[in-house]
Amino acid sequence: MRRAERLNDIIHHLRRMHQAVTADSLAEVFEVSPRTIYRDIQNLIDSGVPINGEAGVGYVIDKKYHLPPIMFDADEIEAIALGIGMVGNWTDEQFAAKAQSAFKKIQATLPAPLIQELHQISTFSAPSHYKIPWEVSFTHVRECIRRKNKVRFRYLDLQERTSERTIWPLSLISFSPVWLLAGWCELRQSFRNFRLDRITEFVQLDERYPNEKDKNLAAYLAQIDHD
């Protein structure tokens, strides 16, 4: 029991403090070695606790990072649950897990009277037979977008011609039953969409792409809006 309790107490301890707290002082308080504190902090961070460590200073926890109870009505809960279910059925395992953990947090914030609404839910999403499987890792593509890495892949277009593309990946768009990867195409010098299920040999390049005003996500979305 020592461990589990200590992790909790560390959070509370940090929250009480207004100034940074060093690992050494935590070690003294909890009567363990600093090494153990470092491990504890790492574990807390891994499970999402917003603790910030700075060498020469100590640890600070961000106090706004707790979800307050949220009042939803029955329909809103149902809408969220349905959305989570759809994400689960239409993305990959890792993203589905993220959706699930988000939903768990929402459930945990529900005030007591709303909990029973969870059992009244009658709108679901089923895995569809029409879902077209893809080969690329959905999560990997998302990471490239987030990190602004250029990517290269082989693409089989609707005329069954293959080509090699280097893209600045901007967005993933669910266009049921397929996913589109939208990006700036270096070859064509314009925005292009690629069906995820027609992409092979996807490679993340080391090079990052710059944020150019007419080649970023905002510009892409503006163009779609225009059409």
Added chain:
Amino acid sequence: MRRAERLNDIIHHLRRMHQAVTADSLAEVFEVSPRTIYRDIQNLIDSGVPINGEAGVGYVIDKKYHLPPIMFDADEIEAIALGIGMVGNWTDEQFAAKAQSAFKKIQATLPAPLIQELHQISTFSAPSHYKIPWEVSFTHVRECIRRKNKVRFRYLDLQERTSERTIWPLSLISFSPVWLLAGWCELRQSFRNFRLDRITEFVQLDERYPNEKDKNLAAYLAQIDHD
């Protein structure tokens, strides 16, 4: 880390169940032996969590007890947003509005840095051309389910034969690109699914249907699970 997480999860698990939960079922969920569950529960009680165990029944937690979960991370927000978008594209205007208002409530709880992340979101749902339009009011059907009103409608089956059905509506299931209305069919005396886009002359009857153990949503879901 397994322990600390499990203790937390047990609390959440108990909280979202309205009936008592046995140690054996918890053991199955968390993939540990019942003995471990007994120890876990004891520890939780020792640290002040209001869990009540009754022999022959199981565990119940006081729903008023709740520990605030930590804030969403960027991926979780993205997953929720995507889900909300999908609901918007695949249901009707009124339900889409509910999804939006739910999302607004969530947004209102986000601290500043996470609101930044909202603008970084790169995963979207677009309205699909493959969506098959239906004639019935999605929201109306949901209301009938919620209120347990029997409903009557004309159905055009896949062999293009029409029939008049009286149904105890139980659930709406997104089976992209169509929606299925699942219910207990009085005519066939069994569960049946009906494609929303093949239903016409939908009428809500005044009569409510009773909650019979082998004809309710739980029974229907159990049957699906079984197949």
Added chain:
DNA sequence: AACACTACTGACAGATACTGTCAGTAGTTT
């Protein structure tokens, strides 16, 4: 620029907390 302080990591070995199994008691529901 040097120094003190601090976060952070890896390796390793010893300690200990956790876990499953088994056997048994007692309370609750059907």
Added chain:
DNA sequence: AAACTACTGACAGTATCTGTCAGTAGTGTT
């Protein structure tokens, strides 16, 4: 009365936790 279920104790194996040590790197102070 039978079937469940909570709960406890003992024990042995093991997974996890912990401290020590040695080292790197970032931050603030002098």
